[in-house]
Amino acid sequence: MLYSEKVMDHFTNPRNVGTMENADGVGEVGNAKCGDIMKIFLKINDDVIEDVKFSTFGCGSAIASSSMATEMIKGKPLSQALELTNKAVVEALDGLPPHKIHCSVLAEEAVKAAIKDYYDKNGIAYDESLFPQEHDCEHCGE
Amino acid sequence: MIYADNAATTALSKTALEAMLPFLRENYGNPSSLHTAGQEAATALFNARKDIADCIGADVKEIYFTSGGSEADNQALLTAAELGERKGKKHIVSDKVEHHAVLHTLKKLEKRGFEVTLLDVDGEGSVNPEDVRAAIRPDTALVTIMTANNEIGTIMPVKEIAAVCKENGVLFHTDAVQAVGHIPINVGELGCDMLSLAAHKFHGPKGVGALYVRKGLTPSILIEGGAQERGRRGGTENIPATVGMAAALREATARLEENSERLTKMRDRLIEGLSEIPHSILNGAAEKRLPGNVNMCFEGIEGESLLLLLDIKGICGSSGSACTSGSLDPSHVLLAIGRPHEVAHGSLRLTLSEYNTEEDVETIIKTVPEVVDYLRRISPVWQDLQEGKRKYVIQ
Structure with a gap:
């Protein structure tokens, strides 16, 4: 089997899938040309992620990574959500095949992009270094 | 299966x-x-x-x-x-x-x-x-x-x-x-x-x-x-x-003649059935085509997730999708016939043999649209297409 049972579970029964009206923060990363786009919507109250939704265009591991990432940040303070790493997502999924690791990277980036969007919208100051530039896609240069 | x-x-x-x-x-x-x-x-x-x-x-x-x-x-x-x-x-x-x-x-x-x-x-x-x-x-x-x-x-x-x-x-x-x-x-x-x-x-x-x-x-x-x-x-x-x-x-x-005639009919029925899916397109020639081959692109979704879900529903297909081969590039064939990258990612190849039945074809025609629809509902690309933020490549 290409994927772990955890990955297949999150792929076939994704948690928090959907969109959100009036989200406090929205992050979208990836591009269709490469075959992966993740979009994360956050509802934030008192610096805590009250609700989170995602929509993903991509392979099984991309959908599973976004599902897992949303589950890991739901109900957490922003400071904790910002500590989410792609490695933690991979571990929580009981591993990803080597050529699918980029899916977990996208999940981490999508979460950070959504938080950054929230900070930007609300004029909240933040440490730029917490939000690394989205990695370049080596395949299409976008 | x-x-x-x-x-x-x-x-x-x-x-x-x-x-x-x-x-x-x-x-x-x-x-x-x-x-x-x-x-x-x-x-x-x-x-x-x-x-x-x-x-x-x-x-x-x-x-x-x-x-x-x-x-x-x-x-x-x-x-x-x-x-x-x-x-x-x-x-x-x-x-x-x-x-x-x-x-x-x-x-x-x-x-x-x-x-x-x-x-x-x-x-x-x-x-x-x-x-x-x-x-x-x-x-x-x-x-x-x-x-x-x-x-x-x-x-x-x-x-x-x-x-x-x-x-x-x-x-x-x-x-x-x-x-x-x-x-x-x-x-x-x-x-x-x-x-x-x-x-x-x-x-x-x-x-x-x-x-x-x-x-x-x-x-x-x-x-x-x-x-x-x-x-x-x-x-x-x-x-x-x-x-x-x-x-x-x-x-x-x-059995070539007999198989070819039967498979061509099944192939064309499958193409007809899957073409009902909005924003889908046949890849390859309609006439000068191998008897059992169907290859289609569905806009707004990615091929590997489509294949995995079809597999869970008991249908073994294939895609030119990058993800299955371990590279991020979509099929060189689909790119060569002019499909843009984002569409080439959403391909499905179904190839029939004499062991397939007309019933198989009908099951596939019933199942694929359900899976495509599900994946489109969770796809941000599809949302953008529907909201007019992105233009359809496949009309």
Whole structure:
């Protein structure tokens, strides 16, 4: 089997899938040309992620990574959500095949992009270094 | 389970299996041995070679067994390259939708100093024989164009291309791995110098194929080691496999017309049914197409997730999708016929064989739209398309 049972579970029964009206923060990363786009919507109250939704265009591991990432940040303070790493997502999924690791990277980036969007919208100051530039896609240069 | 991935590989036919069994059990002789056991094996090998030759209109001495289609392609290209090198001809003409067994071998030959012209294909994935004519140069050693495409099923005008090659005195090889046993192939009528075939694409065993090499041409050696295959491929012959290949090809050839007619109907019904999905498009030619091949793109979704969900629902298909092959690039074939990257990612290939039923087709027609719809509902690309933030590529 290409994927772990955890990955297949999150792929076939994704948690928090959907969109959100009036989200406090929205992050979208990836591009269709490469075959992966993740979009994360956050509802934030008192610096805590009250609700989170995602929509993903991509392979099984991309959908599973976004599902897992949303589950890991739901109900957490922003400071904790910002500590989410792609490695933690991979571990929580009981591993990803080597050529699918980029899916977990996208999940981490999508979460950070959504938080950054929230900070930007609300004029909240933040440490730029917490939000690394989205990695370049080596395949299409976008 | 509905197996609809027959371009990847097929089930071994009962006839082929039964033909093979004695050679896996009691008749285990080595055809190079002089004793009775060996000579029985040698006879079986000769008969298998003769049957395969008969099925494609070749002479028994023109069939060289290989480990499969990829080896046959490698050997064909190397044969022409070595001949060319001797005459100072170091140019090869091919096209952008060939199998990687051809494309990667061409890359290797480029490193060896060959110049390769990869022709564009039209929107249906076909090569224009006039483009071949225009590409041929005085130093062209070989033209290699597949008989039918493995991904999109388009049947190429290989007879016309062979004629162009003959007029210009250039060798012509065709990778007929997807075609043999599915559409009529006669090397004489076709006019090719070399042709590759693989047993497991027509219900024969895996690990065996053949290269047809026209009389007067001597294939290059990939595997040194003995007098097997007229000294052109060392190694004790795989008798069960060659016998199974011959049995499968005899059967496929005998049933070709009947199978082709039935599969073409099933294919067209499947295409019709799946075309009902909004923003979907058929890849490849509608008419000049392998009988069992369906390949479609669905906008707004990605192929691997589609395949996995279909698999869970008991349907085995394939996609040119990047993700399945471990690279991030979508199918080179879909890009060559002009599908943009984002659409090429959402492809589905379903390939039928005579073992599929009309009921299978109806189940697929019912299941695929459900899965496509589900994936579109969770796709941000689809949301953008629906909201007009992104323009549809497929109308």
